Amino acid sequence: MASPAMTTPKHGELMRFATAGSVDDGKSTLIGRLLFDTKAIFEDQLEQVAEASRRRHGNGTVDLSMLTDGLRAEREQGITIDVAYRYFATPRRTFIIADTPGHELYTRNMVTGASTADLALVLVDARNGVVRQSRRHAFISSLLRIPHIVVAINKMDLVDYSQERYEEIVEDFTDFAAKLEVTDITFIPVSALLGDNVVDRSAHMPWYAGPPLLYHLEHVHIASDRNLIDPRFPVQWVIRPGTDSHHDYRAYGGQVASGVLRAGDEIVVLPSGARSTIAAIDTYDGPVGEAFPPMSVAVRLADDVDVSRGDVLARPNNRPEVGRDIDAILCWMNEVPATEGKRYVVKHTTRSTRAVLSGIVHHIDVDTLHHDPAADTLGLNEIGRARFRTAEPLVFDPYRRSRETGSFVVIDEATNETVGAGMIIGRDGETHGVPVADQAARVSENVVRQPSKIDRAERWRLLGTRGATVWLTGLPASGKSTIADGVESRLLAEGVNAYRLDGDNLRHGINGNLGFSADDRAENVRRTAHVARLLADSGAVALVSLVSPYVADREAARKIHEDIGLEYVEVFVDTPLEECERRDPKGLYARARAGEISGMTGVDDPYEPPESPDLVVAPGDVDAAVDAVIAQLRARGVVP
């Protein structure tokens, strides 16, 4: 039986949050205020701070920001340069703050603080509004998949508690965050210095209907952020007393990474594939029937199978991936840049193995979210997408499904330093040379997404497929269908289930009742997008060739895919109008020019070219275009 303490949260929940803000946004003051108002500050600490404030400012006011300054170097420079941890508690919750420095030189610290956070608290100075740093903080929060973001708009006292200013900032931030697929974002106008809306509701901002910051921190629902679906138990330590009283006792110590383990469950040991059943889940306080994250327990198996540190226990019908080729987002944390071809040590769950950085796919500009495929190194504080090949197989899940089995650190063998942090996207498709058009601000490609549904993963695994949608857009007669045809034949020849959705063909069936008005075109795109999504979800590669002239409609198509974590490749078939008109296989341009038909895209109806397609293909070389599309699918791990 579990001891009562194991099951009843009598002390309240533990919540970890990370704070980020630019220098002087008031982060230290805000934290100081939270600690002070929740009585986490002791008198002698306050006295020390009062003393130091007097020395620094020469007046009687206590500078709350000094409560959270740590090391001497920082006190001298007056800035925070490393992650500092602070603690406070209310009757409802116990909080651990990872206070991360805001300066751009310290992206690595922010990543560190964010790695374990349930919530990110981003500060914005109401006078300055959303600045580069704010965007960076939001991006990193979404990259590290912090489930909740709170934007504290600070120094409201300096903008006369203006609702208008607040709303302006909310709108700016929301616009940017829309690109990030952040699931939960809350805005709170505060004055850290004066305490407005920090612990108590502000009398100065009656227009703000939401709760004060502390109330929000205490009540935001975090329990369901954990993955309780996919049972994963990385083995840390084998408990084998070998004493007379426990002669044959053998248990596997570890911390549940995700899912729920139950006594009696059938399990599979990975990577070996050996099968057994959980005989018991032991703790010092006695056996428990179930173990869930983050419990540390000892699992006994019914059979004498070979299990050692680094192995992962999972369910036979819900397995993580096992492989040596890893595709990941990599944050670099060392002065010596990450370099293609270099050897490192990767520590992932409880396994350390040597690995080669086999390629840097692209560098992501943290401010513009621009992807640069030309990069072949990543410097300190830079983020990119990279591929590793490991000496031993890793047992992993995509980071978006599980932080614990989806994350790893990179260690330099020569210095033993931790030089990088990785978040696994999935198996690497062994692509070389990724063709990419100039991709502008867009982060969605694989980086941050909704958790994928377990039933889909299961289906794909059983079928040995991965679904995706390739969306070819361009003027009539630009060559979309020809390219789609080529891709389809190539994929089918490789045993990949590809299926073409051709605009013209669909208009004979599911879209038969639609004309060419703007509304009807939008509906045409919407239906096609949903059909493609169903196909992709089922595990097929849907190849859409559709003029789809409007950006908004195409973005909607992309969104419904990415919202549920499906790969989506937008290909712009960039054939100039003159060339299309010259080809005119169906004679449509000629008829439009002759006034026989109206609403012809390119003639009397506009075509809005994509601003940031995943791929641009030029006219002429169909084979090259087909190659480029397939390479793009490989790079994303859709096809092997």
Place this chain on the structure above:
Amino acid sequence: MNYELDHLRSLEAEAIHVMREVAAEFERPVMLFSGGKDSIVMLRLAEKAFRPGRFPFPLMHVDTGHNFAEVIEFRDRRVAELGERLVIASVQDSIDRGRVVEETGPRASRNRLQTVTLLDAITEHGFDAAFGGARRDEERARAKERIFSFRNDFGGWDPKNQRPELWSLYNGRINKGEHVRVFPISNWTELDVWQYIADEDLEIPSIYYAHEREVFARDGMLYATSEFSELMAEETPFTESVRYRTVGDMSCTGAVRSDAATLIDVVNEIAATRITERGETRADDRVTEAAMEDRKREGYF
């Protein structure tokens, strides 16, 4: 079933995870054990991590020789109950061997000398990881301390050059001669420690409970009179009901006035206290604002 752990059990699970990582990745770990409340919690966590097996490391006490008799008695009894091995590293030995020079005068303390004794013992036994019960909430300089705190081959700590620590992935790779200090209860507060002691019903040395003791006042704190303390002019001993919030070297560990006779009283008292345990009871931290940071650089606990 809602599958939620309360915060103490979450902290416990984290500490067990850290201990098992160290056991698995280091060749010769050691666990520092002073007989104080934090190390008592550490022992229970080690039991939770490794029982029914034995601890995969010995315990080590850095003994200043200026101990509370109650604590030494408790230490030996607890170790015997656990059936684990205890290594004693003695400051007196370091003095006798000329490794350190005893401070003199009424404010003399062996606290600083411990650092040398500790580092010598680590070298002598070839320990590559040493568990300590330090917590980040104890002192401002500790707020940035890692759970795996890397020490160079002189035992020193470089606050600017610590390894990033992400998720629950700890990098324990070191070269020969270097070691790592590991702090599994980094994220606990003093109140957490007490609540855990109460939850687990752990025995603690009697000096943590209120008792009558002969003390004298110095710098606003109360110190026990003993053979290790030298009174200064105008310091007059008196008897008071006191208890200790931490145990350490008798010469520099202060007592607080208290009537807390049971664990519950102590927890309630701590919950209501407005002064940190270091500020209240450690004379050595009051010397300068950066005192702690300086000592840590030298390799203090």
